[in-house]
Amino acid sequence: MPNPDEEPLEFWLRDALDLDQEERNYLASLNLASPWRQQSATVTDARWGWLALIGVVTAFITWSLAGPIVSADFDFANRVGLSTFVVTNVVEWLGRIGETFIGVATAPGLTLSQPLLAVVALAVLFWPRLVAAPHFLQGVRS
Secondary structure (H helix, E strand, C coil), X not given: CCCCCCCCHHHHHHHXXXXXXXXXXXXXXXXXXXXXXXXXXXXXXXXXXXHHHHHHHHHHHHHHHHHHHHHHHHHHHHHXXXXXXXXXXXXXXXXXXXXXXXXXXXXXXXXXXXXXXXXXXXXXXXXXXXXXXXXXXXXXXX
């Protein structure tokens, strides 16, 4: 049983973690909260938010109005097996694409094209920068 004259562990922890004035001044000089004090949303971000909200509301209203009209068509397509046909063909198509990628990745001729792959990787890496570069008009005006 602890001695009642001894100070509790919480006191020692609080004393060890308490900052002195010099440490407080240093932390204040870092200005750590400045990124959160800036304006959080730009005007374009707000426009995208409104666009998303309007899109969702419009889709809901459209589906609510068109749902009863097209439900008979969806029911008929389901009865004749159109959904099964579509799902089966999509799965088969994705499987063939996967087999093609595996075949290309395991092809022995791929080892001969390492420099070409490096060029393609660099092109893909820098593509956003190339697209974002300003385009200057060249040639003769018409």
